[in-house]
Amino acid sequence: MSxxxxxxxALAGLEGLVCDLDGVIYRGxxxxEGSPEAIERLRELGVHVVFCTNNANPTIGRYIEKLxxxxxxxxxxDLVTSAVVMAELLAEEGAAGRSAIVVGGEGLREAFDSIDVVVDDDPSSRTADYVxxxxxxxxxxxxxxxxxxxxQDGARLVAANADASFPAPDGLWPGAGSLVAAIEVASGGRARVMGKPHEAMMRVAARHLGGASKIAIAGDRPNTDLEGGRVMGWATILVLSGVTARAEIDQVEPRPDIVLERLADLPDLLTEV
Ligand SMILES: [Mg+2]
Known part of the structure; x- marks a missing residue:
């Protein structure tokens, strides 16, 4: 038994899967093992899969290439990064034509291009509509x-994610959340956060699943993946191929509906319910 x-x-009638990337499909x-084949099989079983990541740095093209x-x-x-979420939300609130100072990588810049927000790279300019x-x-x-x-001058502060750190081969590296915290402390502002587990991203991921009504989220991180699923009332699947070890599963909060060694074990389970 897998x-x-x-x-x-909890997975009966599953129509849509929101699937984390790092720790589920790949590690760096x-x-x-088995994840690419599992995605194919899930699609054959009629499950619509959307990939969802807090990492806004790579462009969508880079993700398509890597996958x-x-x-x-x-x-x-099929790809919902926190940059995609930011673009959809800011477009909705009429950000086209406005200016932004970007602290971050190519993925954020691409997202702004797509909604006609002008990225201001002049180091001497100290005002913008968004940071x-x-x-x-x-x-x-x-x-x-x-x-x-x-x-301080009134720009709205928006964060791709609030992840304090992320694992690298030599230890935990400071994540976007650490930089956001520095800017919040320095400016007295508070950031709106786009990434998992925040509702903005979960709602955009659901939208990309089209009409799927029975949805599950699969991820390796309880405080982002499982919490995001809990917020939405989705089934939650914890996989042990990433940052959470088997010895930790009894302490994991929120409690997952399902724990799997890896994503490769999911398709067989679906044929059993
Ligand atoms: Mg992950």
Whole structure:
């Protein structure tokens, strides 16, 4: 039996899966064994899969390329990054034609291009309509100062995610949330957060699933993936191929409906319910 813990009944009638990437489909550059095949089988079983990640740095094209090289074919609409969420939300509130200071990578810039928000890269300009923050390995005191000035001047502060850190081979690296916190402390502003588990991202992911009514989320991180699913009332699947170890599953909050060794175990389970 491939089920580590939980009740398979939670997956009865599953129509849509919101699937995390790092720790579920791949670990860094390496695909996780069986995950690409599992995605194919889920689609054959009629499950609509949308991939959902807090990492706003790579462009959508880069994600399509990376997944494709691992044998997972995806369309643009199948990918919901926190940059995609930000673009959809800001477009809804009429951000076209406005300006933004970006602390972050190419994915955020691409998202702004798509909604006609003008990214202001002039280091001497200290005002903008938005200050947008993602993971930025080139973050400096100067970029902190510039972002802080703009927020003090009334720019709206938006964060791709609030993840404090992320695992790297040599330990935990500071994540976008650490940079957001620095800008909040410096400016006195508070960021609106786009990524999992915040409702903004969960609602956009649901929208990308079209009309699916019975939805599950699969992820390796309780405080983002499981919490996001709980907020939406979806079935929650914890996989042990990422940051959560088997020894920790009794302490995991919120409680997952299902615990699997890896995503590869999911298709067989669905044929049992
Ligand atoms: Mg993950």
């Amino acid at each position: 089920l580590v813990a939980g009740n398979v009944e 550059p390496e695909p996780i 494709g090289s691992m044998g997972v074919s995806v369309e643009r609409d 947008v923050v993602g993971f930025d390995p080139d973050f400096t005191y100067e970029s902190l100062k510039r972002a802080s000035f703009a927020v």
